[in-house]
Amino acid sequence: MLIASCILLAFALSGLVFMAARYRRTQLAALDARKRAEALEYENRSLGAKLHVAVEEDKKKVGWLDHQEQEIVWLRAELEKRPKITRKTYKILTLGVKATGKTSLTLKWANPLIDLGVLAGTKIDRYERTVSHVLQKDVVIEHVFEVGDWGGEHIVDAQQELIGDEIHGLLIVVDLGGKDAKRVEPARIQEQLQEFQPQALKFFFGPKTVASCKTVVLFINKSDLLSGTPLEVEEQAKKLYAPLIENLMKYSMQLDIRVFVGSANYGHSTHLLFSHFVERILPKHAYDSQLLQRMVKDFSETPKTEKADKPAALSAVNGSTEPPKLSRVN
Numbered sequence: 001m002l003i004a005s006c007i008l009l010a011f012a013l014s015g016l017v018f019m020a021a022r023y024r025r026t027q028l029a030a031l032d033a034r035k036r037a038e039a040l041e042y043e044n045r046s047l048g049a050k051l052h053v054a055v056e057e058d059k060k061k062v063g064w065l066d067h068q069e070q071e072i073v074w075l076r077a078e079l080e081k082r083p084k085i086t087r088k089t090y091k092i093l094t095l096g097v098k099a100t101g102k103t104s105l106t107l108k109w110a111n112p113l114i115d116l117g118v119l120a121g122t123k124i125d126r127y128e129r130t131v132s133h134v135l136q137k138d139v140v141i142e143h144v145f146e147v148g149d150w151g152g153e154h155i156v157d158a159q160q161e162l163i164g165d166e167i168h169g170l171l172i173v174v175d176l177g178g179k180d181a182k183r184v185e186p187a188r189i190q191e192q193l194q195e196f197q198p199q200a201l202k203f204f205f206g207p208k209t210v211a212s213c214k215t216v217v218l219f220i221n222k223s224d225l226l227s228g229t230p231l232e233v234e235e236q237a238k239k240l241y242a243p244l245i246e247n248l249m250k251y252s253m254q255l256d257i258r259v260f261v262g263s264a265n266y267g268h269s270t271h272l273l274f275s276h277f278v279e280r281i282l283p284k285h286a287y288d289s290q291l292l293q294r295m296v297k298d299f300s301e302t303p304k305t306e307k308a309d310k311p312a313a314l315s316a317v318n319g320s321t322e323p324p325k326l327s328r329v330n
């Protein structure tokens with residue numbers, strides 16, 4: 001009987017233990033499920049926040065794009081309103097034997113063309129200088145001087161350009177001494193008189209040149225090799241180049257011929273070149289107020305001896321202090 005009771009108790013106890021273990025497992029599983037649910041909820045919330053940020057970002061970008069599109073439309077409309085720019089180029093050819101100072105002189109008043117790479121290894125250096133901007137029926141015309149600087153050894157090629165192209169100005173540069181000269185070198189002067197002897201000039205001043213060329217300038221460079229007052233220096237230099245001046249003057253009925261004595265290194269008479277080319281080459285309707293001011297300034301800085309032929313176009317504006325603006329031509 002006792003044994004039977006013990007066995008029954010053992011069964012009851014093991015049943016209880018089994019029930020307790022099962023209850024415990026159920027409890028643990030419930031706890032685990034709650035934790036996972038909490039984790040999922042947390043993940044859900046953070047994904048929701050990220051989605052919200054992404055949606056806001058998207059809205060912002062759409063806003064920017066809209067704004068940019070409006071800006072493009074506005075800029076396009078502004079561009080349409082602006083006048084178009086076209087260029088009018090006037091060609092000036094620079095001639096002279098090697099080392100007379102052509103490049104030094106040209107650099108005083110023009111700028112090397114930006115695209116120098118293309119020029120490397122060619123026989124000609126090209127420079128340009130914007131002279132004025134004029135508004136003409138909704139189009140801004142940019143007037144530009146293009147200077148072709150031929151090396152001395154390529155004078156024949158220069159003649160080709162003279163024959164083939166329309167030239168508006170010719171600048172012949174001679175000098176009083178070679179590279180690094182300390183005094184006047186008569187042999188070098190003779191060499192240059194030979195280079196520009198009447199036969200050669202005939203080639204330069206063919207019918208096409210005469211028709212298109214508005215002025216021929218002889219610039220006797222390196223006046224610093226002479227001593228005396230500016231007037232004396234000018235007289236001496238002109239005397240040394242008298243045969244060339246005389247030959248050039250034979251064309252003065254067909255062409256405007258001008259002689260300057262100066263020094264590219266010291267800036268003597270160099271500013272006159274620009275004013276002279278403007279005065280002779282640029283049509284009067286192509287002047288803008290900035291150019292007029294510049295010319296008035298150049299003229300007022302010119303010594304008395306050089307003021308003999310004051311440009312007529314300047315008389316009316318002498319002393320003008322107007323701010324630069326585009327002049328309209330209808």
Ligand SMILES: Nc1nc2c(ncn2[C@@H]2O[C@H](COP(=O)(O)OP(=O)(O)O)[C@@H](O)[C@H]2O)c(=O)[nH]1
Nearest residue numbers: 098099100101102103104179222263264265266
């Ligand atoms: N004494 C003197 N030398 C000059 C003058 N202008 C240019 N030179 C010199 O002449 C040399 C040749 O000048 P450059 O402009 O290269 O001559 P280019 O070959 O005709 O282009 C350089 O050594 C210059 O310094 C000047 O007015 N006076």
Ligand SMILES: [Mg+2]
Nearest residue numbers: 102103149151
């Ligand atoms: Mg040169």
